Amino acid sequence: MMAHSSAMVSIYAMDSITDKMSAYFLNRFCENPGKKMATVDDAYVRSWEGYAATYSEEEAFQLLKTCYPQLNFPIQEGINKTQDYIDVVLKGKSFPGSGVNTRLLTKPEDVRFTLHESIAGKVPVLTVADDEDFVKIVQCLLYKNNPTPVPHSMGALLLNGINNWDRIKALKTKWQQNHPSASWSQEFSQNILPNPGLYKDKLIILSAKPYSAISADFLGLTEADWMSQSLTLRLEHECTHLYTLRRYGCASNNLHDELVADYIGISNTIGFYSKEWMLAFMGLEGYPAYRQGGRLENYVNHANLPLEDFRQLLPVIKCAIENIARFDAEAGKIHSAADQVARMDTLCTTDLLDIASPMGSGLLSKKYKDLYGKAV
Numbered sequence: 001m002m003a004h005s006s007a008m009v010s011i012y013a014m015d016s017i018t019d020k021m022s023a024y025f026l027n028r029f030c031e032n033p034g035k036k037m038a039t040v041d042d043a044y045v046r047s048w049e050g051y052a053a054t055y056s057e058e059e060a061f062q063l064l065k066t067c068y069p070q071l072n073f074p075i076q077e078g079i080n081k082t083q084d085y086i087d088v089v090l091k092g093k094s095f096p097g098s099g100v101n102t103r104l105l106t107k108p109e110d111v112r113f114t115l116h117e118s119i120a121g122k123v124p125v126l127t128v129a130d131d132e133d134f135v136k137i138v139q140c141l142l143y144k145n146n147p148t149p150v151p152h153s154m155g156a157l158l159l160n161g162i163n164n165w166d167r168i169k170a171l172k173t174k175w176q177q178n179h180p181s182a183s184w185s186q187e188f189s190q191n192i193l194p195n196p197g198l199y200k201d202k203l204i205i206l207s208a209k210p211y212s213a214i215s216a217d218f219l220g221l222t223e224a225d226w227m228s229q230s231l232t233l234r235l236e237h238e239c240t241h242l243y244t245l246r247r248y249g250c251a252s253n254n255l256h257d258e259l260v261a262d263y264i265g266i267s268n269t270i271g272f273y274s275k276e277w278m279l280a281f282m283g284l285e286g287y288p289a290y291r292q293g294g295r296l297e298n299y300v301n302h303a304n305l306p307l308e309d310f311r312q313l314l315p316v317i318k319c320a321i322e323n324i325a326r327f328d329a330e331a332g333k334i335h336s337a338a339d340q341v342a343r344m345d346t347l348c349t350t351d352l353l354d355i356a357s358p359m360g361s362g363l364l365s366k367k368y369k370d371l372y373g374k375a376v
Contacts, residue, residue, distance in 0.1 A: 021312065024303050027256065029248045029348040044201045047167050048115055048124040061108035064126070067166045067201070069095070070140045071104060080144035092165050104140070105133040118239035119340060120246050125204045125235065134207040153295045155207040156234040158241045158251060161200040168199045204238045206231060212281040212295050219277065229269050237265035244348060255299045255317060256352040260344060263324055273328035278321045287318050316356045323360035330365050342372035
């Protein structure tokens with residue numbers, strides 16, 4: 001059995017924690033401090049600045065199909081194993097004369113992109129107005145055009161390291177102009193492939209649907225207000241993942257990550273952290289009952305936790321949310337970038353089980369004061 005946080009004893013008996021649960025609660029932000037990203041490669045941002053100057057808003061999806069040729073293929077089981085897909089998407093070859101789907105989306109004209117200045121630097125952001133089109137784009141870019149189900153409560157994602165074939169072809173053209181008789185294949189293998197920053201993008205994709213599939217009525221908001229706030233929430237949430245990726249080399253599909261990202265998302269959207277919103281987002285508004293379809297299940301399915309382990313997660317997450325709310329009430333409104341960074345670092349470097357423990361809010365407050373004091 002793996003080592004346990006000292007706070008774990010206050011929640012469970014030691015023998016009630018399974019190996020799978022111990023592994024799930026491991027703090028991945030602190031697991032490999034040597035993996036921290038000391039520098040940021042902004043080559044992809046410069047490329048997207050060029051795109052923004054070249055392409056109109058109405059041409060956003062046409063640009064995407066140029067950068068990511070998988071968006072020219074249909075959603076079809078096993079299509080990523082066909083020779084056409086392998087040649088075009090994995091090898092960068094020209095499209096075959098037939099068999100390419102040029103009408104993947106219902107409303108391609110409603111796809112927009114912008115460069116957003118986040119806490120972690122500039123990042124290209126795609127906003128997809130149509131819900132079905134959002135699902136198709138996710139299936140193309142995340143699931144290799146396979147019809148893998150996308151949870152209804154999932155409304156955004158951060159893609160970290162997706163091949164941009166437009167950038168690769170631009171590198172090839174420039175290199176061949178200076179080396180007309182040399183081998184591009186050799187250059188690519190030796191000098192391009194080992195440097196993914198030259199050809200891989202980071203990309204945030206946002207849907208326009210209600211956040212976490214929660215209705216405006218449930219929160220007592222108008223539809224217009226909730227749609228606007230949902231978009232802000234998603235953007236702030238994903239930018240927090242971008243920050244942890246750059247700061248800690250980690251942005252995973254884990255409840256610790258999600259609690260941090262939603263803390264910033266909620267706080268920067270409405271000015272404070274609402275535990276009622278957070279419990280609803282996770283499907284715990286009726287605790288101790290869990291509402292099927294809540295986002296909590298999105299972050300544990302990949303861990304293959306037994307049902308009993310899943311049930312044990314519920315009080316942990318509820319306690320963590322309540323302690324984060326107490327911490328936020330004491331800290332007050334986020335009022336600067338340095339303040340936001342200190343809060344993100346506080347939550348990241350505190351183990352989830354420590355956050356959920358009876359002394360959790362106190363631990364967060366003490367660490368935050370230490371970090372923010374140093375920051376200012």
